[in-house]
Amino acid sequence: MPVIEAVATALPRYRLTQAEAKQLAARLFQSFHQAVDRYLSVFDHAAIDERYLCMPPEWYERDNPFSEKNRRFIDMACQLGKEAVDRCLAESGRSPADIDHVIVVTSTGIATPSLDAHLMNRLPFRRNIRRTPVWGLGCAGGVAGLTLACEWAQAFPRSRVLMVAIECCSLTFQRHDLSKRNLVAASLFADGAAAVLVAGDDAGAVGPRWLGSMSHTWEDSLDLMGWHVTDDGLEVVFSKQIPAFVRQYLLPVVKEFLQQHDLSGAAALRHVIAHPGGAKVLHALMEVLPMDPAAVAPSWRVLKRYGNMSSPTVLFVLKEVMQSGPKPGDCGLLLAMGPGFSVEQVLLAW
Structure with missing residues (x-):
């Protein structure tokens, strides 16, 4: 059966404690909703100490149109994805030339050409590798993407498949959405990426x-x-x-x-x-x-x-x-x- 040869992660540069996130939410919502204080307790019960965001806090205090959010998404997703892939390949001792298939999972922005094509222009993969973009599975995407990678490696036992999950949840934040669900989402969601290298039976790899x-x-x-x-x-x-x-x-x-x-x-x-x-x-x-x-x-x-x-x-x-x-x-x-x-x-x- 296929094995997981390596897993690596990447985070954006801006670290925010939960207390800082709560203060940011208070500033953002207070000007629109005077009763916001009673809802801010969701930050205290989220079991989160800190998180990482793609942009500095002041960026989220501006009115950013969808076009700006999505442009930032493509830039940051490519940056985080490349960093996760570089670390994953380094950990496994493999090179981009060893990869036969790249699967990229996301739900927090739109890109055509898709993110896998962008990564192929940032890393020296072979030109003939298979690439599969997966969009819209949300929180389930990491496990679903791993399944796709393993099923491919099972079908092609000598292959190595790289699955990359990239999300910039914070860039979807709706500054004027005063719903409680938006505030709850703001108390939970963050940005990051992970890459998993899966190898088929005949690829000579070890792992779970x-x-x-x-x-x-x-x-x-x-x-x-x-x-x-x-x-x-x-x-x-x-x-x-x-x-x-x-x-x-x-x-x-x-x-x-x-x-x-x-x-x-x-x-x-x-x-x-x-x-x-x-x-x-x-x-x-x-x-x-x-x-x-x-x-x-x-x-x-x-x-x-x-x-x-x-x-x-x-x-x-x-x-x-x-x-x-x-x-x-x-x-x-x-x-x-x-x-x-x-x-x-x-x-x-x-």
Whole structure:
């Protein structure tokens, strides 16, 4: 089965503590909504200490049109993506010439030519590699992209596939959206990128093995998460019902996937590599899946240090787990939910 040869991450330059983020939100919203103070407590309960943004705080205090936001997105996404790829290849001892397929996942901006084409003009990849852009999966994109990479490597056992997840969530911020969901999103979301190198059976690589994947999309759940496209850009759709939805519907889907691989349940997993979509979502996940709290501790640490970066966040968790020294025979479940409403799962074994 394919193996994960390396994982690397990249962050933009502007670090913001949660207290600073709260102060920024107060300045942004106070001029439009005098009652904003009572909503700012969401920043205190987000379980986030700090995050990283693509632009300095004062940029977000200006009225930036969609064209400006998207121009910044392309510039920053290419910069972060290249940095993550450079680190991933250096860690694995590989070069761009060793890569057979590049998959780039994003949901926070629009680019045609797509970001993978931009990366091909910044890195010396072979001209004949395959490239696949993936757009619109939101927080589930990192796990879905990993599945695509592993399935390709399984079909072509001598190949190496590079999957890059890049998000600039902060650039989608809507300064004049006074909804509580926009304030909640501002308390959670951040920017970052991650790159994963996947190698087929005959490529001579070592690392955790991919055992399989499973996707599930629930019926009549389109309104839980996503974007509304407005004249000002991408307006967040982020339902307060998501934690309750997780409690009600997630467990049977996870059980089905684990049973396909002869695992009795989450308690059999040493590592639950969950996308930390927010404190309420992680708490709901822990209530639903009976597991050792230590199994999901890396997700809490990533949320605390980086916030929710959408698709790359779960790959930050995967990197931390891989660096922790898993024992041979350990199993790990990658899990992330996103617009659809969908859940993506990947099972790994060390």
